[in-house]
Amino acid sequence: DAMVIQNPRYQVTQFGKPVTLSCSQTLNHNVMYWYQQKSSQAPKLLFHYYDKDFNNEADTPDNFQSRRPNTSFCFLDIRSPGLGDAAMYLCATSRDRANRGPHTDTQYFGPGTRLTVL
Amino acid sequence: GENVEQHPSTLSVQEGDSAVIKCTYSDSASNYFPWYKQELGKRPQLIIDIRSNVGEKKDQRIAVTLNKTAKHFSLHITETQPEDSAVYFCAASRYSSASKIIFGSGTRLSIRP
Numbered sequence: 001d002a003m004v005i006q007n008p009r010y011q012v013t014q015f016g017k018p019v020t021l022s023c024s025q026t027l028n029h030n031v032m033y034w035y036q037q038k039s040s041q042a043p044k045l046l047f048h049y050y051d052k053d054f055n056n057e058a059d060t061p062d063n064f065q066s067r068r069p070n071t072s073f074c075f076l077d078i079r080s081p082g083l084g085d086a087a088m089y090l091c092a093t094s095r096d097r098a099n100r101g102p103h104t105d106t107q108y109f110g111p112g113t114r115l116t117v118l
Numbered sequence: 119g120e121n122v123e124q125h126p127s128t129l130s131v132q133e134g135d136s137a138v139i140k141c142t143y144s145d146s147a148s149n150y151f152p153w154y155k156q157e158l159g160k161r162p163q164l165i166i167d168i169r170s171n172v173g174e175k176k177d178q179r180i181a182v183t184l185n186k187t188a189k190h191f192s193l194h195i196t197e198t199q200p201e202d203s204a205v206y207f208c209a210a211s212r213y214s215s216a217s218k219i220i221f222g223s224g225t226r227l228s229i230r231p
Contacts, residue, residue, distance in 0.1 A: 040224070042223055100213040101211075101213055101216070102215075103209075104217060107162075109161040109162050
C-alpha cells in the first residue's frame with residue numbers, strides 16, 4: 001500500500017502561473033519535508049514541518065510556500081514558477097521517535113511530482 | 119557551512135565484486151548518517167543508516183562503517199548484482215530541533231554483467 005502519495009505525478013504549468021503540489025501520508029508521521037531534485041543532483045531541502053511548526057531553509061526562495069492543514073497532508077505552492085523551477089519535487093515523512101529532532105530517522109519519500117514550466 | 123563530500127561520483131564494478139563509496143562530513147556534531155538508493159526515475163529509499171554511537175552496521179550484503187575521529191563513513195556492497203545499479207546518496211545530520219540534513223552529491227553505481 002502506498003504510504004506517501006504525491007499528486008499529480010506530472011504537472012505542466014506556464015511561466016508565472018501558480019501551481020500547487022500535494023502530498024499525503026498514511027504513516028502518521030509527525031515530520032513532513034519538501035525537496036527539490038534536479039537531474040543528477042542530490043535532493044535539496046526546501047522546508048519541513050515538525051508537527052505544526054514550519055521550518056524554512058535559508059536559501060529557499062520566497063516563491064515557494066507550504067501548508068500543512070493536518071497531520072496527513074502537506075502542500076507545496078509555487079507562486080510564480082520560473083523556468084529554473086522545473087524539477088522533480090519530492091515529499092518525504094519521518095517520525096521523530098526518540099525526540100532527537102527532524103532528519104534523525106528514516107525518511108520515506110513519495111514518488112515525486114515532475115514539474116515542467118513552459 | 120556544513121558539507122558532505124562523496125566519492126567517487128561514478129563507479130563501475132563487475133557483477134559479483136564489491137563496491138565501496140566514501141563520504142566525509144565537516145560537522146563534528148553529526149550523529150546520524152543515512153544512505154539512500156535512488157534507481158532511475160524512482161524515489162530515494164533508505165538502504166542502511168548508522169548512528170554515532172556505533173562504528174559499523176551490517177545488513178546482508180550491505181555494510182556501513184563510521185570513523186568519527188576522521189569524520190568519514192563508507193558504504194560497502196558485497197557480491198554486487200545488477201539490481202544494485204543506482205545512484206547512492208550519503209547524508210549527515212545532528213540531533214537537534216534545528217537539525218539540518220546535508221546530502222552528498224551522489225555516486226552513480228553501474229554493475230557490469
